[in-house]
Amino acid sequence: MPAVMDLKIQNLTNKDSQQKVSGLQSIPVLEIKDLSISLRGANRQEDHTLVKKLNFTIRPGEMLGLAGESGSGKSLTASAILGLLPKSLHVSEGQIEFRGKNLTRLSEKEMRCIRGKEIAYLFQNYQGSFTPFIKIGKQLIESLRSHEKIRKADARKKVLFWLERVQVPAERIFSSYPHQLSGGQLQRVSLAAALMFNPSLIIADEPTTALDVLTSKKILDLLADLQKEVGCAILLISHDLKHLLKRANSMAVMYGGQIIEKGLTENIETNPLHPYTKLLLRARSVLTQTVPGKLAVIPGEPGLVAKQGCSFTLRCTKSSEKCSMVPEMQLAEDSHCTACHNLETEEGN
């Protein structure tokens, strides 16, 4: 860390993170049970449910990757955790348990106190992360003061400290407007805004998709480094398997609003079970010495989601009659599970 650290704050951070690690190690930060998100007004009809019966947990210090193509419900899940679903949608079923509290039951006011402070959010659209006509520093101080009683001068000190931690020219950024910064800088500032409160969970929704290769690598490195220091949990959402495979401890793959496979990253990478995961791993473009004659493809169009049963069945090469039923999650090896009817035949091959 090149930054000159304010000793007092550093001590605080360390103590805090130690507490968190020792006290909450085994208890999940976030536990999502049977989460469904539907269009408001629809009577639980299948086709109006955009996210179906989601289950996953994140533990402190863990980075969980959530993979899936656009429209698979990744971002919706994230918005639901923050309680920021658009008005037309609602959580129709299930629970979101965050450090023992069920977030779906909290009032708007209680929710606001959690947002930003305990759960931080990194947006894909870095240009939309800050209000365009207010200076960065002012916005960061504003969010600090929304959560704790802190004098302006102290808030300023804290903001500058964190801006330095994310390796941007703190003083200059502090008094800049968002449009004067580059994408990478903005995403770093968002990271600073997220970490300021020492949150237990950071949701990073495609944080680097809009950035170019080199910048996104740097941002993800920074995210991983700071996570190690602070000890928070991260939910990393991306459609790019490359990032997830490299960074996440464990991951979940979504298709058409369902989680079809989840487990430790290495297990999924070496031994994908669900046909979709297999195709996804095969079809991603990898830079290698040798060039294949033809790239492997996933047949069909994205967004082709079966209304009934397994959501992938319409594009699945292994589809059978059984697939018109929603498959149950099956445990394969330690915490690696998948939802597919044709696992046995798959393994037989």
Next chain:
Amino acid sequence: MKVSHILQKKPYFPSLVRINSKPITMFGLFSLSIFILITIIGPFLVPNDPFTANMAERLAPPSLTYPFGTDHMGRCIFSRLIIGSQTTLGITALVIATVILIGIPLGLLSGYVGGRFDSFVMRLADGLTALPEFILAIAIAGFLGPSLTNLMISVVLVKWISYTRVVRGIILLEREKEYVLAAKVGGCPTWKIITRHLLPQIISPVLVLATLDVGKVILIISSLSYLGLGAKPPEPEWGAMLNDGRPYFQTIPELMFYPGMAIFILVLSCNLIGEGLRDKLDIKSI
């Protein structure tokens, strides 16, 4: 949010027929068609000659012969209202048509050709915005004498600007879009790019703008006629009729109520249609 595109599947070509989804817009459409019908068959409907003064019957209350009573010269108010719709609607239609015929080509050229022509047109427009239509109408009426023709000229002189600006704005935006570039690369000649690719993009905004302007033009014309700067006394224009009724306002408010109501309902129905169209065609900029 990504959800938005799942939720909104809007028809791309909303036909005019489909407006019926909103009853209030339908009301506007219905009442405007009645006004137009009255304008066309009005002369055959009127119970009395709207121009014949009959001092013996002046300021008569409503009766079978005079459904809305008579005015200060004993003329039948009902007949004058009906004939008055001709003046109002006719002038408005003429103004809007002229404005569109001037505004669209200027906007197209100014947006697509750009350069000196564009800056000339835009400066001219800037200069004219210094004189809002009402003030311009006063200026022209003041110097050239108050008359309906002068009134129309002053409204046209100001109104074309908004059409040219809207069309130019759309063209500037669209001509950089990839489908226009692709058409250019595909060898489309300029006239074809304008007619086939750009013109269809401006139809709906101009349509909405025009419907909303109909109401505004009617209001301007009747306001100026009320001040005596538009239609001349024997002419049964609604604003002028209100002016005629002014001295008797306290005693016989009906003299002013009926023409005012006619203006109000006509403008309201135009605005209802305009708003309905705007919502249907999903044009937010106007």
Next chain:
Amino acid sequence: MLGLVRKRLVQLVIVLFLLSIFTFSLMKLAPGDPVMAILNADEMMVTEADQVKLRSELGFNQPLYIQYGQWMLGLIKLDLGTSYMSGKPVWNEMMERLPITVQLTVGALLVMVSISVPLGILSARYPGKWPDQISRICALIGASVPSFWFGLMLIYFFAFKLQILPSTGMGTFSQTILPSFALGFSLAAVYARLLRAGLLGSFSEDYIQAARARGVKEWRILWFHAFRAALLPVITVFGLSMGSLLGGAVVIEILFSWPGLGSMAVDAIFSRDYPVIQGYVLLTGVFVVVMNLFVDLSYYLLDPRIKQGKEGTA
């Protein structure tokens, strides 16, 4: 910022020049001979010699561009000529009447702001609910009702039927209420809708969602993040509607018999008092242009992005 101001000032000068040319040529185009009008030829015998004398005194025998130049010189010295009717200098006449029009327009603006801001915010917070419906109906009525008729109806109900407010005259507070309301109502309705649309637009922006995700309080989001962005379209239209405000003021002044600039202009039209009409047109023109300049500048103050972008092109 300075470069921008300079650019706008240059534009202002161009527009004012166009305006002066326009009024000057209208003056020249006007039917009837001003010399005859001044000499009151209808009622008195006018000799040829009198005519020639006056003509050269007024400089009418000189070429047009010299006449224009002299006229412009006069303008700069605020010499707009004298009124045919009252014989007073036009400038003094206008300055006497200006406060009255200002009182009316300020009253109307107050009515506008005090109705439109709360109504706009309420209907954006609860779209589709009753405040939204009310503002929608008001906006429709406001955009459709002729202001003079609306004023008449107000007079009829509040002055004649209920007899709680005076119908005409000016000076007291109660006499200001009806005219201000008659002028401000339709504007208020329009602005409430504009503000609603602007707020709804900015509520759907990502940065509002981001501010929420940072846990910023809802009222701060409304006032510091959303409202400011929603103000941009409102202010643009505000500049444009200055014109219709002045136009509306003419009608309302006549209706409530307020001796403001508008009624001065209308009287002048009927008495063919050209210098007065000219003065009125010039004054309102300058006012509208200057207002638009302020609007543009405030635009740049509200949104730093525009400032940078425009200066880049300049």
Next chain:
Amino acid sequence: MLQVKNVCKSYRSNKVLNDVSFQIQQGECLGLIGGSGSGKSTLAKLILGLDQSDRGQITLNGIDFQCLKGTELRKARRHVQVVFQDPTASLNPKLPVWKSVIESLENYPDVVPSFLKDVRNDKKQMAEILLEKVGLNKSLLERYPHQLSGGQRQRAAIARGISLQPSLLICDEPTSSLDVSIQAQILNLLKELREEFNMSYLFISHDMAAVRYICERMAVLKEGMLVDLFLSEDLFSKRRHPYTRRLVEAAAEN
């Protein structure tokens, strides 16, 4: 065939392209790699004759595009066609797909591509064949762009690109606005089409792997300058420009 020589281009005081030179041979595919703002798309616009360069020469089959105007430019243009990044913006939303696809053929009535010889007078049939070439069902002919998925739209855009059988097809980030699972399909399609028609490609992308898959040679653009130009096989070579090496590292991680 295509020759770009010392091309410079500035917008306002901003230098977007600085002294860029390269060539593309008949049937060859050159990949152009660069981050955002490196001037990739500007270069594409210059080659397409949609913009004028400040300095330098761009010649196609020996004809200098920059000097041409009007009809001449239109005639020369038929040899270079383009596929843009965003298929939603590159199809006119108010025209059915088949009209967009064969529009270029309407503009050049005398051009008869080999694969359309027999049906040159039947517009619908031409559109059908073109759609078939890019793997789209003919039932989509009458659809409007918003009724198609992103991948289908991009296929339609490609169909329009090949309709004149151009000698050079410029692909400006043709896959980057598509879903991952579709990118591979489009890349495969582009590769097949190139073999079928013996077209040259200028393949612009920021995706190393995609460029590596499609192209024989690669060029790296950084802040308007061409910093590296090499055969695809040499991508991992030690002699690569440091910037290229960093890009490769970032792309090849894991």
